[in-house]
Amino acid sequence: MKGLRKAIGLIVAAGLLSSTAQAAISDDEIRIGYLADMSGTYRDLSGPGGLEALKMAVEDFGGQVNGKKIVLFNADDLNKPDVGANTVRQWIDEKNVDVVTGLVATSVVMAVNKIVEQENKLALISGSASSALTNEFCSPNHIHWVYDTYALSNGTAHAVLQEGGKDWFILAADYAFGHALEADLTKVIEAEGGKVVGKVRHPFPSNDFSSYILQAQGSGAEVVALANAGADMVNALQTASQFGLSQSGQKLAGMVVFLNDVHSMGLEVTQGLMLTTGWYWDMNDETREWAQRYHKRVGRMPTMAQAGVYSSTIHYLNAVKATDSDDSQVVRSKMIETPINDMFAKNGKIREDGRMVHDMYLAQVKTPAESKSEWDLYNILRTIPGEQAYRSLADSQCKLIKN
């Protein structure tokens, strides 16, 4: 009898201990690691600007949550999976980092996600594009915030197909991200009665795209889709304009186009280009106000990825505040429970597979005559409701979804 009582006592004590462990903030600090490309091809898309957005979020919380200090770490992943994985491993092992944010190149994110899952921490992905992150590679330890290859290709391809472009040529970057984009795009094209008449995968990164553009011209396709990003996309688009791709009657569709790309190429080259974006700074008073705050600090307007870093961090910190815990699963559940209503998204919802579903926007690049200022670059043509924009759970291969 005495033994039994002791055993029950132990069980209760253990239960109490574990519940206090859950409802507490480890080390009395919330430790956030910002990992991104700080110096390479994706620097302007996320990079130091994303870090600044993160700092804005932390400052908006007064640097602490429920009296517990927020501590930031940041590192350059150089777009190398091994560098990214090592950094995160070190952050978790030595610094007890609770959440990793930023996260751009898909190859890096895949490597980081594995570690984050093993260690049961949390990753908030803002920069990365691959829709596989919430499909075959989903995990209960990461949330994909801003956009994905499915939503972008779906949005843009759908619009272009509706205008009558049936025969497609796909120029894809030859790595995980490009492959994912190519696959998602092909599905959309074929589902809507179009056809992929040719494709070429180019090494990442490439210097010269004239050869590929020539192949696209020779393919007889009506639409040439650029399934690459960053400097490669800029380079390909510029080359296409020099080789008179649109004059020869072909239409260009950029799948992953960011504000900084359009800004860098200039409107002369990019005017008329259709694209899908998860966010644009000049949509309403709320976005404008936040963007102006950001602009004061960085000197550029934020991209959707940088805005996503802010939004996801705020949502995370709110969940930490509400639960008074930094345990990944406690916080994640709270984040899923709570809809996202901020300058980034209205009624955004995080699904069980880690996908943050929110409205996307079909945009067209303005002509030089339409643009009134340096960053006045897009016309928003229409809103794509989140449920239409993202892959439906019915088609999901995610292990967390029971189909």
Next chain:
Amino acid sequence: MTILFGVPLSVLLGQLLLGLINGAFYALLSLGLAIIFGLLRIINFAHGALYMLGAFVTLLSLQYLGVNYWFALFLAPLTVGLIGMLIEKYLLRRITGEDHLYGLLLTFGLALIIEGLFVKLFGVSGSSYPMPDALKGGFNLGFMFLPKYRAWVIVAALIVCFVTWYMIERTRLGSYLRAGTENPKLMQAFGINVPLLITLTYGYGAALAAFAGVLAAPIYPVSPGMGANLLIVVFAVVVIGGMGSIMGAIVTGLLMGLIEGLTKVFYPEAANTVVFLVMVLVLLVRPAGLFGKET
């Protein structure tokens, strides 16, 4: 239509022409490297950064001084050439006679600093340079649309390459240069100012890189990383041609452009690696390079 290896001949011709254009860039850049290596025995890792500087001088001089493209063709090589001479006089000279590794590390470090500075100042997305009006549009060659500008690149690059080759191989100044390579001490004894010759040579190599940078500005995004991406390929070209061989650098540059062009049609995934494959093969069969002297 004639079909060759499953590809229409017209497509192949277009690709070869494009390959030649890329080859012209390789030739210009590897020529500068070969000259510098020939006289200074320096493996110039700063070459990509100098190329990038050339493009940025072109861009910035237009933005801030209103200097047009044609004037930039002279201004940029001159500016970067001067920078090159300063680098030689105040940095490289200090390590004359040391192991190759010192020169390599010094120039590599320099390249990282220059590129890092430009990333800090201008970001990585880069900017585009407006096409000069006279070179807008293009020719319809029947098998392809050739933008005028690309045709101009081939012509300009080949002229500069040939003039450089002529200067070094056929003129008195060039003979000093070659003699200085063979035996600097003896040259000095004959009253030739070898240190000045060396400074000028490095300056000229830098100017060549900058010239390639000007040519690149209107067709490629002008960004801090533009040189670093190209540099490794250009090194492979120099190794294939034979370190220090002038003609070797020019011919191999064009040749590698062609081979890369063909790869982009038949197996695009390997386009970035094919040059290195050729390098491995050449090193196995002829370690001194295609045009190098076996010693």
